[in-house]
Amino acid sequence: MVKINENYLKLPGSYLFSTIGKKVNAYIQAHPDKRIIRLGIGDVTQPIAPAITYALHEAVDEMGHKETFHGYAPDLGYGFLREIIAKEDYAARGCNISPDEIFISDGAKSDCGNIQEIFDESCRIAVCDPVYPVYVDSNAMAGRTGEYEEETGRWSRVIYMPCTAHNHFVPELPQETPDLIYLCVPNNPTGTTLTRDQLKVWVDYANQKGAVILYDAAYEAYIAQDDVPHSIFEIQGAETCAIEFRSFSKNAGFTGVRLGFTVIPKALERGGVALHSLWARRHGTKFNGAPYIVQKAGAAVYSEEGKAQLKEQVAYYMRNAKTIYTGLKEAGYEVYGGVNAPYIWLKVPEGMTSWEFFDRLLEEAGVVGTPGSGFGPNGEGYFRLTAFGTYENTAEAIERMKKMPSLKK
Amino acid sequence: MVKINENYLKLPGSYLFSTIGKKVNAYIQAHPDKRIIRLGIGDVTQPIAPAITYALHEAVDEMGHKETFHGYAPDLGYGFLREIIAKEDYAARGCNISPDEIFISDGAKSDCGNIQEIFDESCRIAVCDPVYPVYVDSNAMAGRTGEYEEETGRWSRVIYMPCTAHNHFVPELPQETPDLIYLCVPNNPTGTTLTRDQLKVWVDYANQKGAVILYDAAYEAYIAQDDVPHSIFEIQGAETCAIEFRSFSKNAGFTGVRLGFTVIPKALERGGVALHSLWARRHGTKFNGAPYIVQKAGAAVYSEEGKAQLKEQVAYYMRNAKTIYTGLKEAGYEVYGGVNAPYIWLKVPEGMTSWEFFDRLLEEAGVVGTPGSGFGPNGEGYFRLTAFGTYENTAEAIERMKKMPSLKK
Structure with a gap:
């Protein structure tokens, strides 16, 4: 008799x-006349x-002949895509990454979710709290996170x-x-970043402990300040402790086009084995490449016109x-993020939970956000x-929020 | 210190x-003047x-506005794609599959490789021998296959x-x-099939034992004979024991476009859990959907014009x-397959191994095939x-093979 993977049953509730x-659909049913403004899910609109x-x-046209x-x-x-990435995203920033250290995929979510497979079941993960849920969920499915404690909302084996x-x-x-160690910088959801010096602390720590940093840089295009690195490979020593995930979703609007890549330096070894070779095997066995037309679109992101339009x-x-x-x-809100990232992280009014604020915002302003x-x-x-x-819509949402009756003091 | 997934190290050699x-590249280097004909990898050319x-x-154009x-x-x-699939691939053949039992993906290889994740590590797998290597390799990576025995070319925990x-x-x-139980029908590599009666034996067996059949029907479009089912769901009882994988690679030439789907009936439960819900969770957590433009292309496969052109x-x-x-x-060869499948499976001349035949065929005829x-x-x-x-090219390859000196008797 088949046994299922019982780790799946430990996952709490449904996906955020x-x-x-x-909730939004229920609201729309109840108020068909109201116009909702969605500033919730991180999906692009341009x-x-x-x-x-x-x-x-x-x-x-090429595919048709x-x-x-x-x-x-x-x-x-x-090769055409891996080479332009190596040049524009890495060499141009002084990072020594070669095209064959870059793995093209159908998106950073797949790579972030799948990367844990090349590590042992016993590995303990550390995540920022709060953070994008895929890191913990994908490890929970693989049995690395212990038991979920409903009361605290934490897994027993995860380091928060x-x-x-x-x-x-x-x-x-x-x-x-x-x-x-999962690091998402610029961070989803807080929109905050690490400076070069702050990130260097982590690179040194990982090298010292033999840990691996899984660095999700999906929002790098939004970095505006000079002391914030665009890639972890700008930090000396990262090539022996870090894997970087990049996405075309947010810099080029590819959420529905699907393209991303992962960088694994060949110098990154654990137990005498190059992680590059493990990921290559994983990619070769369980993935069949991103579509040709989408990879051509990815290359166009780096053309002179493409760069100007995306800027x-x-x-x-x-x-x-x-x-x-x-x-x-x-x-009068306490507000964070929004300078090097497309996310704004606000403190909800005293005495309210995140979900209570979600409900009020939807009910009173017709604005959808995401509870922290x-x-x-x-x-x-x-x-x-x-x-x-x-x-x-954004400007109107803010006007509506300013007028929310329940937030008037 | 990070430990890697040591199961990867057990995988023999490199991928076929x-x-x-x-070998082909080495041959081209040595014989730059010879024109190779490739009938090896199952990639389309039209x-x-x-x-x-x-x-x-x-x-x-839609994406640009x-x-x-x-x-x-x-x-x-x-929905537009799941609905047309349910209608054209299932309802039209008398199978009771609803659109929400169909999961769209970037291809059957990904799904065939990833499906094992929803099952327990202790599960024993059975595969046809010979067969497409992804089934065994993906389970080897997850630690289900025991030890690899170099001499026999077999894994200790796999049922062949x-x-x-x-x-x-x-x-x-x-x-x-x-x-x-992995079944690939029409089979890759042998090109052979199972009749309805033969497949019914397996469905009954799986239901009786509580096993799950993982049915790879990637080559279904090539079925020509009436008594060969196009879907396992044409067989009574399959909805409680089978998952079906389908691909657009071979019926529509999508090897470089990337689209496939997996069907998991809601009635398929093990240990009181619907496998449908596990796969939905996997899909939602580690995958972000197939590209919109590719899903539109998939829908066009079922249009009247599309159907006529693909026929x-x-x-x-x-x-x-x-x-x-x-x-x-x-x-004078013994030959199999080729009637309900795009693969021809031939017996190599007495006293020769498959790889010896590969080398001779390349050397003497400049034809590339795949060693059994x-x-x-x-x-x-x-x-x-x-x-x-x-x-x-196909006709010329056969003419060249007929003239191979080493095969003249």
């Missing part, structure tokens, strides 16, 4: 965004840039690193020694971030708004 | 097609059909079901009871299959040729 979806749709059309048709892609990605206003959202080195797109969203940030400040507690226990009391809406 | 690639490139162009832009897809796939000319390539019910494409490849099959018969032993110990002495080349 499904719950939000259900269309794919012209330089990229042009590349997509060209690639589709015998002479230029492309079948199976190379397992680890097309609180990131709150108290420590300026900079995780402290943990008491217990982790094997795998505008990022600026558009950052204008939203500023609108939210300053608007909420004016309304959905990202971990230390997210309780906070709330995430994203800058990915249209400018008009 | 990488080895072939290296371009994407006009009805589909049209849909791709349309979808790209704010009003019609699509961000994150629904985790489990767009020999499929050779002796049993007409029909696997017999195993002595030991498996938990997970021609399949016929084109099946003409190749017939050319290979009859040509090799004339040349690469698909399992019982593939030794056999050789796979695919019908996915152009007609001209």
